Amino acid sequence: MGVGLTDWADGLTRGVEAIGDSISETFFEPVIRLGVTGLARSGKTVFITSLVANLLDRGRVPGLLAAAEGRIEAVYLQPQPDDTIPRFEYETHLTALTGPAPHWPDSTRSVSELRLSLKVRPTGLLSGLSGVRTIHLDIVDYPGEWLLDLGLMDKSYAEWASETLDRLARRDMAQDYLVRLRATDPQAEHDEATAQGLAQAFTDYLTAARVAGFSDCTPGRFLLPGDLAGSPVLTFAPMVAEAASKRGSLLREMERRFEAYKARVVKPFFRDHFARIDRQVILVDALGAIHNGPQAVEDLRHAMSDILSAFRPGKSAFLSRLLLGQKVGKILFAATKADHLHHTQHARLTAIMEALTRDARDRADFAGAQTAALAIASIRATTEDTMPHEGRQLEVVRGTLLETGKRAAFYPGALPEDPARLLSPARAGEEKWLDADYRIMSFAPAPLSLKPGEGPPHIRLDRAAQFLIGDRLS
Incomplete structure (x- = not known):
């Protein structure tokens, strides 16, 4: 079969699948397919594990409106719909994070999937016309390196x-x-x-x-x-x-x-997995890039631009043939490891994340897709403190160092209020930061003592969930 005919057949198959999904959602139970990806060391496995745990036990998700309003009556795991894709090993990863000797789970090596079903009471006019409905959340985990391809x-x-x-x-x-x-x-x-x-x-x-x-x-x-x-x-x-x-x-x-x-x-990969995604979160270790210097930051900016191209089918002849109108409705860029900074710097980290994707977002036609940036920590591994230093108070974080197992207070340096202070030397090809020294430490997960109904502690994971799926739970 020739290349053109093969692409046409693939596109026709995707069109039929999209019609089938639409009919299924209209007459049966809606399905949200959430893609989770990120580049190396961005914390995809931890994000999914904590998200699922905090949806199952909703004591720490006030930012997810359906949960705050008490409209989520039940959440439970179900067998995933695709028998050919490995199941995301949620229970194994949760044990690693919350067991008596907590440790970070292994990173993503291939595609995996997990289905979470939510029984939700609708709002507005529908609340009086229909009872509780079931919404399925299919979480698809895949390496960000594959998206760059x-x-x-x-x-x-x-x-x-x-x-x-x-x-x-x-x-x-x-x-x-x-x-x-x-x-x-x-x-x-x-x-x-x-x-x-x-x-x-x-x-x-x-x-x-x-x-x-x-x-x-x-x-x-x-x-x-x-x-x-x-x-x-x-x-x-x-x-x-x-x-x-x-x-x-x-x-x-x-x-x-x-x-x-x-x-x-x-x-x-794009035909079988990416083309079926409705919502997407892209996790980014922006702090790690800043620590590694201007060239790493500039490389990350280019990578973000390449990743965004995956959501602009009009810019890719290949994707235009493949998607046939299918589109991702929301894209969240989440700067992870916000717990490595005092909360007073979180807004600056979010601004840097927005700046890293600004050029690509300004050029892109997302055909209605919404994009957002957020600083998060999927599981909080540190606590905040202040300590005296040279006549002033430093805002630090305390945690257990991953390499030594010792408790330590850490001050990474103050991120600039203006992201251009980082992006300009990065664009100019500077080898190191001229006026600052940004450091980062690796912390081990903290031992947890969770009360009934509480998921693992986090930073803004509930706000991430609200952006990604909140509108579908109304």
Whole structure:
């Protein structure tokens, strides 16, 4: 089947599914499909675990209006509707966070799903005409690195390779790959050992870049290969040649594998998972990027722009064919780990999050989708305090350090009121902050003693839930 006919068939299938979903919601029980994603160390697993726990036990969610008004009569877990997707291991993760020796659960490695059903009394005119109704919340967890791969769909191999190598030229951790690349003739006859060596060196660079705090580490499956590890579809790397690739050359094979990656890895993910999402939260470790310096912040800004492109189908021929009018209604950008800052700085963190996505949001036509930014902590691991320092009072947080297990007070530095103080040196390519030193520590989850009906303590998780699903619970 040709590419055009395949895309048409995929689009027709999505259209039929969308009509079926609409009929199901109209005549049966509505379903909200909430996508949860984020880049490395942003806390997706903790977010989902705490969200579910706080919906099941609603003692800490005054910002979710349906709960505050007492209209949510019951919430319970149900088997997920898709038998082919792994279940999100909620119980295991909750035990890790709330057990006698609390620890952070393992991070997201692939797609998983969980269904939460809510019995809700409607408001307004419907309240007198209908009784309690059931609303299903299907939470879909997937790695943010896979979302960034969308940007590959409308690029040729040459375009991707040129952009990637331009980025690598400015990063120290890429030097080993660049040395190997310079010693390789792209037009030489394809040799599998050479291809594997280049792909491994490129993967090593991506791994080091992610550890260093950089966000745009595509292709995403190179970092999370799963059962594709070692396959030809993950055995390519960026190369640039002055002339068109020759038949049988290493460059030609790299081009072929890049196209295979798009067709056999990226496209199925968006067709089977992303295209069915109604609401989306994107978790961002903005504090980690600030700690890692201006270049990491600028890289994060570009990554946010690329992520937002996934919600603008008019900008992508691939998505326009795939979605056929299906759209995400709300998109929340949540800056996580707000508990690493005193609450007096939370508004500044939110402003920085808004600024990181401002350019992309201003350019984008979201066809009615609402976007918002918020500073949150899915589970609060610290307490707040003040302590004297050089004749003044510092507003600090206290918690258990992850590396040593010792209790400590921590002052990360004051975030600027004007986000431009961070974004301007980031855009200018500065290597370090000129007038400040922003630090971050890793805290272990605090031991919890929860009362009946209380979920884990958090910061603004209820407001995030209200933005994402509150209108559907009315």
